[in-house]
Amino acid sequence: MNISGRAAVSGMAELKPEIDAGGRSSLELLSEVASRAIKDAGLRKSDLDGLLVTPPAEDSCFMWPAQVAEYLKMSPSYINMVELGGASACAAITRAALAVTAGLCRHCLCLSGGIWDSQVFNSQEGKMAVMSRAEIDFELPYGPMGFNSGYALIAQRHMYEFGTTVEQMAKIAVDQRQNALANPDALFNKQAISIEDVLNSPLIVDPIHLLEIVRPCSGAAAVIISRSEEAIDMPNVPVYLLGMGEACTHNSIIYSDSITVSPVKWSAARAFAMAGLKPVDMDLLSLYDCYPITVIVTLEDAGFCDKGAGGFFVQSHDLTYRGDLPLNTHGGQLSFGQPSYAGGMSHVTEAVRQLRGEAEKRQIKNNRLAFVNGNGGVMSTQSSLILGRDKHDVR
Amino acid sequence: MTLDNGEKWFKKGRTALKIQYCPACEKYIFFPREMCPYCLEVKPEWKETTGRGIIYSYTTVRRSSLSEFQDRVPYTYAMVELHEGIRIPTNIINCPVDRVRIGMPVELAWIEESKETIPVFRPAP
Ligand SMILES: [Zn+2]
Numbered sequence: 001m002n003i004s005g006r007a008a009v010s011g012m013a014e015l016k017p018e019i020d021a022g023g024r025s026s027l028e029l030l031s032e033v034a035s036r037a038i039k040d041a042g043l044r045k046s047d048l049d050g051l052l053v054t055p056p057a058e059d060s061c062f063m064w065p066a067q068v069a070e071y072l073k074m075s076p077s078y079i080n081m082v083e084l085g086g087a088s089a090c091a092a093i094t095r096a097a098l099a100v101t102a103g104l105c106r107h108c109l110c111l112s113g114g115i116w117d118s119q120v121f122n123s124q125e126g127k128m129a130v131m132s133r134a135e136i137d138f139e140l141p142y143g144p145m146g147f148n149s150g151y152a153l154i155a156q157r158h159m160y161e162f163g164t165t166v167e168q169m170a171k172i173a174v175d176q177r178q179n180a181l182a183n184p185d186a187l188f189n190k191q192a193i194s195i196e197d198v199l200n201s202p203l204i205v206d207p208i209h210l211l212e213i214v215r216p217c218s219g220a221a222a223v224i225i226s227r228s229e230e231a232i233d234m235p236n237v238p239v240y241l242l243g244m245g246e247a248c249t250h251n252s253i254i255y256s257d258s259i260t261v262s263p264v265k266w267s268a269a270r271a272f273a274m275a276g277l278k279p280v281d282m283d284l285l286s287l288y289d290c291y292p293i294t295v296i297v298t299l300e301d302a303g304f305c306d307k308g309a310g311g312f313f314v315q316s317h318d319l320t321y322r323g324d325l326p327l328n329t330h331g332g333q334l335s336f337g338q339p340s341y342a343g344g345m346s347h348v349t350e351a352v353r354q355l356r357g358e359a360e361k362r363q364i365k366n367n368r369l370a371f372v373n374g375n376g377g378v379m380s381t382q383s384s385l386i387l388g389r390d391k392h393d394v395r
Numbered sequence: 396m397t398l399d400n401g402e403k404w405f406k407k408g409r410t411a412l413k414i415q416y417c418p419a420c421e422k423y424i425f426f427p428r429e430m431c432p433y434c435l436e437v438k439p440e441w442k443e444t445t446g447r448g449i450i451y452s453y454t455t456v457r458r459s460s461l462s463e464f465q466d467r468v469p470y471t472y473a474m475v476e477l478h479e480g481i482r483i484p485t486n487i488i489n490c491p492v493d494r495v496r497i498g499m500p501v502e503l504a505w506i507e508e509s510k511e512t513i514p515v516f517r518p519a520p
Contacts, residue, residue, distance in 0.1 A: 122460060134426045138404060139484045141513060143464040144472050145456055152454035153474060160452075160497040205472075206455040254474060254484050255425075259452060 004274050005391045007097035008231035008238035010107070011041025011224035014349045016185040017337035019116075021218035026056040026114035027071045029220040034072060034111055037222035042235040043107060048224070050078040050099050050108030054088040054341035057114035057218075068111060078105040085376025086288050087246075088112065089221070089344035090383035094244040096225035106226065113220025113342030121216060135252050145205050147290060148213060150253045150378030152205040155293040158260045159207065164296065164311035166207050170198035172292035173212050173334050175319035180331025182321060182362035187217060187337030212334070214290045219339025221349050228391060237356045242369075243277065243386030245270025253378035261301060264373060267382035268302035271371075275386040279303040282386075283366040284354050285325065286347035288375035289332040298373055302384065321362040329354060329362050344374045348385070355389050405511035412446050412503050412514050414481055415439035423481040446503030447519060448477040455492045471495050475516050489517040 013036030015029060030053075038045055053068050055061050065079045078099045082092045089112050096108035120126040127146060128136055135144075144150070158164045177193045180186035193211060201210040231238035247263035247270070250256045272278060279302060287298045296310035305313040317325040330336045330350035333343045351370035353359045368390060374383040404427070415424040417431035417439050424431060424439050431437045453473035459465050471487040473495070487495055488504060501516035 124462075127460075138426050140461075141405065141511075142472055142484050142486050142515075143456060143459055143461055143467070143470060144484070145459065145461075149454050149456065149472050153452040153472075156454055157452040157497065203455075203457055205457065208454075254482060259474075 002274060003097060003101045004242050004276070005240045006101045006228055007225050008228045008240045009223055009352050009387070010226040010231040010234045010236060010238060011037045011043065012222060012349050012352050013037040013040055014185070014221040014342070014346065015113070015219045015339070017187045017217045017219035017339045019187070019217050021115050024115065026059050027068065029113055029115065029218065030068060030111050031072060033113065033220040033222045034109060037109065037224055040236065041107070041224045041226075043224070045072075045074070048074060048107050048109045049076050050096060050105030051076040052079075052092040052096055052108060052110045053081050054092060054112040055081060055083050057340040058117045058120060059114070076105065078108065084374075084381040084383065086290065086344045087374035087376035087381045087383040088341050089348055090372060090374030090385050091246065093223060093225060093241065093348060093385060094246065094383060097241045097244065100225055100227045106230065108225045110223045110225060110345075111220070112222070112340075112345040114218065114340040116216045116218045116340055132251055139252065139254065147378060148205045148208060151291040151293055152208050153253060154259050154297065154379060155207050155291070158293060158296065161260055162308035162311065166199060167195050168311035168315045169207070169212065169292040169296065170195045170209070171314055172289070172295050172319065173198050175323070176289065176328050176332040177335045178320045179329045179362060180335030183330050183336065186331040186335050187215060188335045189331065208291060212292050214333045214338045214343070217337040217339050219337065219342050221339075221342040221345035223345065223348055223352070237389060239352045239355045240388050240391055241385065242388045243271035243273075243275030243384070245274065245384045246382060248381040251377060251380050253380075256379065259379075260297065262297045262375070262379040262382060264298050264375070264382040264384060265301040267384040268371070268373065271384040271386050272303070275388070277369065277386060279371070282369050282371045283326070284329065284351060284364060284370040285327040286351045286370055286372040287328060288344055288347060288373055289328055289334050290338070290375070292334075294375055294379065295327070297379060298375065302371065302373065321359070321364055326364045329359065329364065347372050347374065351387050355387055405513055407510060407512050409505070409512045409514070412444045413441040414444050414477070414479065416442040423479050425481050425483055445478045448475045448501055448516070450474075450487065450495065450497055450499045450501055451476040451482055452497060453487065453495050455495070473516070475501055486515045487517065488515050
């Protein structure tokens with residue numbers, strides 16, 4: 001059974017990312033954003049009978065879906081937590097689409113986000129909390145710098161294999177900042193940056209500079225998934241889920257067969273096959289960006305350019321909302337910020353905004369189809385989505 | 396770490412780099428596991444390696460947030476591909492960070508710490 005086009009985004013909301021959440025808790029942020037999403041969808045709270053959450057950043061994870069349901073006084077017929085790192089948000093959308101299509105629930109709320117605590121983040125416990133036993137036992141004794149050094153290994157090897165340059169990588173941060181300047185909600189939306197600015201910012205782990213590293217912060221996002229025949233009668237332009245695909249080949253990058261190849265190669269191929277579409281059909285790319293190299297590898301392996309040509313590809317296209325290849329028009333996590341697990345949801349919410357035609361200053365003209373990719377860990381689990389304004393019957 | 400067979404990765408006084416191997420699959424296995432993850436039928440054996448390989452990728456850590464490493468910066472965190480074909484995480488020593496290159500031949504070396512002996516790599520002659 002192909003479920004392409006059977007489910008749609010019927011509502012969504014997103015909080016402005018903040019460095020300091022002013023003492024609020026993850027549950028407080030989630031309830032605020034849920035309230036806004038319900039309003040956006042034109043529903044009442046009692047209409048929601050599905051709940052998918054991603055883990056909180058600072059609170060205990062134990063029975064987290066039930067903690068959220070209890071706080072919101074929901075009694076869902078379908079409830080779960082999705083923990084696939086940065087791929088969790090896209091993966092939650094996929095699971096919600098499956099649930100509403102299968103009739104397990106009618107309207108599924110996908111909730112993501114939480115409080116970022118710099119003290120927890122910088123502590124030894126905080127670092128170890130995101131590491132596997134194998135990473136703690138066999139990698140930590142050699143002094144890796146978490147995700148930074150994992151992606152640095154990829155970038156270094158990509159430069160060696162394909163001749164990718166530091167300027168090409170820096171350009172992604174530069175173009176995405178241009179996008180953020182048109183996004184009032186972005187964390188970094190005041191000042192443009194140049195390639196020189198990026199390359200003159202401190203080198204943290206070669207070849208990655210400070211301005212190429214995502215900024216963790218607090219925030220939340222909510223997306224409501226409904227069956228398409230219901231979404232059609234709801235207030236918003238439905239944004240249909242045309243393609244979904246996932247893949248996972250490793251956890252730590254050390255154990256990837258080739259560190260310059262991402263499992264997005266398979267997740268994207270599966271999503272495009274489900275949708276009956278090709279990369280060239282896409283009007284907007286919304287790609288998980290924790291570092292520029294993530295975007296380059298994703299572009300290559302999702303099929304937007306040849307393998308190894310990603311650096312040249314970003315150099316020769318304008319990635320801004322005014323450009324020939326709009327990419328991460330909200331600024332990406334590099335400039336929008338990474339509000340915990342809601343960072344991955346920001347790629348979904350921006351695609352929905354663009355496809356609805358609600359992106360205001362940064363609205364792209366051709367806005368029928370978007371490719372969205374979620375990336376968990378160090379190019380580990382991938383969850384790809386193809387969103388469209390038309391139902392596009394492939395059967 | 397709960398490795399048996401006395402093959403603890405950082406066991407004090409080690410002199411050989413042994414890696415798990417599945418004779419049925421004819422594959423090396425890292426990190427160590429209870430069962431061969433390829434066939435999930437065979438308990439792997441330990442095999443001594445040549446201790447030689449090349450740098451597959453690396454990064455120079457300029458600022459470390461790990462307390463034990465703060466006085467060691469800059470240092471090289473690397474993936475070495477052993478002759479046996481398996482890749483392992485490690486440090487490169489006896490080589491200025493700016494001289495480290497992908498493809499560089501390296502050989503096993505040991506860092507003696509108070510409670511552990513840590514396998515690392517240095518440029519091969
Ligand atoms: Zn085997």
